[in-house]
Amino acid sequence: MVPWLGPEDPFPGVERALGASSGAPGLLAASADLLPSRLIDAYRHGIFPWYSDGQPVLWWSPDPRMILRPDEFKVSPSLRKTLKHVLRDEAWEIRVDHDFAGVMRACANAPRHGQRGTWITGDVIDAYSSLHRVGDAHSIETWRNGERVGGLYGVSLGTMFFGESMFASVTDASKIALAALVAHLRRHGVALIDCQQNTSHLASLGGHEIARKAFIAHLRTTVDAARIPWRFDKQVLADLVSRPGAVSVA
Structure with missing residues (x-):
């Protein structure tokens, strides 16, 4: 029961x-x-x-729990090419916390294979927006020519990030946001991103499952740590483009 x-x-x-x-x-x-x-x-x-x-x-x-370690993020040749283009082209931006509720609404409206409807209701948006206002939830957003075309949101406690959902209205826009998040978390010593449940998409990017017991043990050492900063732009992507040896290349 x-x-x-x-x-x-x-x-x-x-x-x-x-x-x-x-x-x-x-x-x-x-x-x-x-x-x-x-x-x-x-x-x-x-x-x-x-x-x-x-x-x-x-x-x-x-149990088990799906996670992604920033040091194991897989950058495919095609994604690396895309990230290089984003870095060169002024039309592309990464914005952090610019439109948190808008990102949540876009995630709610994103089609999900095998799913009907969404759990991201108005009440859910209100609850997570409350966390956002006190600095415990964040959005990483991909913008092109002044239009938000992709992004993700999640909860950040100490040196732990809990990913919630992502969306893209143009190809690779959510992957660009995730790559920026990964690079930012790597810079600040965040060792693990919670992805909750296993999907083939996350697995293709380097995600894998660990035992719940190990996941809980990791939380005990991270959620009470000092907060990491949440200000960065697309230049953080240079870490993944210029240092290919630091990531797993698919």
């Missing part, structure tokens, strides 16, 4: 999440609220919300 959490109830231990033989592996709890304080507590303990409109808030902690 998945527990129902009242406003003051703590999360159960992640080891109580449903197992692989269940119909919902990783499901830990449900609640009616999506308060910012609840969100922060969830991320600190390796838990995230994911549910459909009309459902209660469902809280998950899957």
Whole structure:
């Protein structure tokens, strides 16, 4: 039985999440609220919300956990060529936190293979925007000719980044934003990005699964560290273009 959490109830231990033989592996709890304080507590303990409109808030902690290590980010020859072009062409920009709610709305409207609808509802946008206002959530945005064409958003606690969603309206725009994020996190000693669940797209970029126990252990050493800065532009991409030996090249 998945527990129902009242406003003051703590999360159960992640080891109580449903197992692989269940119909919902990783499901830990449900609640009616999506308060910012609840969100922060969830991320600190390796838990995230994911549910459909009309459902209660469902809280998950899957085992294994999909992660991406910035030092293992794969830059394919075609992506490297694209990043070089972005660096040269003044029409391209990377903006950080310029339009956080707009990025969330674009992610909500992005088509997902095998999915109908979105869990990024108005209430979800409001909750994460509250985190953004206090510096705990950020958007990395790809702009071309003054138009936002791709981006991603996630939660940042200490030296840990929890990726949430991304979108692109032109080819590779989300990959450009992710590459910029990876390069920025590498500069500030961030060793791991949480990707939550396994997808072939993330695997192609260097993502892989680790045991939940190892993931939780990593959180204990990172979420209480000093915050990293969140100001950078597209020049951070030079780290991936000019030092190919520092990344895995597919």
